[in-house]
Amino acid sequence: MLKLIIEKELREIIGSTRFAITFGACSVLLLLSFYVGARNFQISMEQYEASKREDLRKLEGVTDWNMVRDLRIFLPPQPMTSLVMGVSNDIGRTVEIRGSGELNGIESRYGDDPIYAVFRFLDLDFIFQIILSLFAILFAYDAVNGEKERGTLRLTLANAVPRSSYILGKMAGSFLALAVPLLIPMLLGILILVVMQIPMKGDDWIRLGLVVLAGYFYFTVFLSLGLLVSSRTEKSSTSFLYLLVFWILSVMIVPRTAVLLAGRAIDVPSVDQLASEKSRFSASLWQEQRKKMSEFRAPENTPPPKMMEEFQKFMSSLGEEREKKMSEFSERLNEKRLNKQREQEELAFSLARISPSAVFSLVSTTVAGTGIHLKDLYKAEAERYQESYAEFIRGKTGQNPSGGMVFRFSTGDEEKKEPINPHEIPVFNFEKEPLSASFGSISVDFGILILCSLLFFAGAFRSFLHYDAR
DSSP states (O other): OHHHHHHHHHHHHHTSHHHHHHHHHHHHHHHHHHHHHHHHHHHHHHHHHHHHHHHHHHTTTOOOGGGOOOEEEEOOOOHHHHHSOTTTTTSOOEEEEOSSSOOOEEOOHHHHOTHHHHHOOOOHHHIIIIIIHHHHHHHHTTSSHHHHHHTHHHHHHTTTOOHHHHHHHHHHHHHHHHHTTTHHHHHHHHHHHHHTTOOOOHHHHHHHHHHHHHHHHHHHHHHHHHHHHHHHOSOHHHHHHHHHHHHHIIIIIHHHHHHHHHHHHSOOOOHHHHHHHHHHHHHHHHHHHHHHHHTOOOOTTOOHHHHHHHHHHHHHHHHHHHHHHHHHHHHHHHHHHHHHHHHHHHHHHHHHTTSHHHHHHHHHHHHHTOSTTHHHHHHHHHHHHHHHHHHHHHHHHSSOOOSOOOOOOOOSOOOOOOOOOGGGSOOOOOOOOOGGGGHHHHHHHHHHHHHHHHHHHHHHHHHHHTOOOO
16 A cells, blocks of 8 residues: 555656656756856866966075065865855965964955855755755645645545555655656766766765765755645645745744854954954064164174174074964964854854754765865964974074065175075875764764654654544
8 A cells, every 4th residue: 555655646746747847947956066066176276276386486586495485375176165165165265374473364265256255156055955945845835735625635545545654655755756856967967077077086975975865864854844734734825835934944044043143142252353452462572672673782893794694593583582472372362262263153053953954054064074164174284384384494594484584694796596496395285174073063963854854754644643634
């Protein structure tokens, strides 16, 4: 009996005009998201390589390592970043390395292409979160009360069909009729990645598979919810209205409200406030050291070259002292802000998790490596690189690269120096966070989606057992 109900559901859904139109639209959007993602990755790689070449070109002809300035590192594009954007386009992708001091990212993708900040990108997160949730609602809102309005429910139950088998068949048939055909555009999308030679590695394929799996769980949440609402209402128009309100709350209202509430509950100092405090502290340090500079006296009868060398050492020691104090002060301020920010994020995400839409967005961006922690990870990698760069420059010049002034005394008879080799500079390699490091949060979010599906279906099952089919 269960098999017959599933087959009936499959025939009714797949044979309907509604399915042909919605499935066609979803397929086009899925294929478009894969193509756009692949093309964006190719363009980003071209820009990334061009930026690195330009940085090396600027150093051509430089004959002194002390004159190496404005070295930049770049966040390399990742294949999964183009398929699930997350915050990857909002963070500063370029960091200027000075050898010491605080690092800040600049030049986000939306700085290059501001129109995308308005309309955003078409990625898998958007397709599942917006389109497929509506797809599920469209086919589930009249799963029970629609049968009643058409008179087929009373006829079916009159043939001694167990209600438990009927509701199970409805759920299974709807899922198979809607979810399985979506595998076709998914597989075609993967083929697009292969044909366009996107360098997806084994880890990337696993991440993509987990995003799709999370999307199917999210899809099931709305499918089972539609079944629940349809079995609790008399008219299909009423159930569709209820589901649409829930969808608006889940997708549009709850995530944004959670962020607003967390922002009100926990005050995080702004970047401008921190910059102002750092600027005042830096100015006070400079005033302290100006007096020391004015008191500098070289020993009498010191030759000019030696005098300049002593002054350079003196200035270098002052710079190191200033950088150390500034670094300690900045670390205290940044740590205080970071702790507050993390506390605010945890509260916001906890509140937002009452929305299945927010849960899916969190799990998809975490799996893809484009979640909120990408900026912190990139900054930590940049700081580690700055340490290795500073060590390299010290080995070349014997001085700490502080980005300050370098004094030289020229006698006019120095030999012409050979240009430096910029390819000796250490290469910045960004390693994304391993997937295993995210298993904890991923498991929680997957569990929430599964639990929501089970609870909604359990409610639909119980409601249908007492549903008035007349």
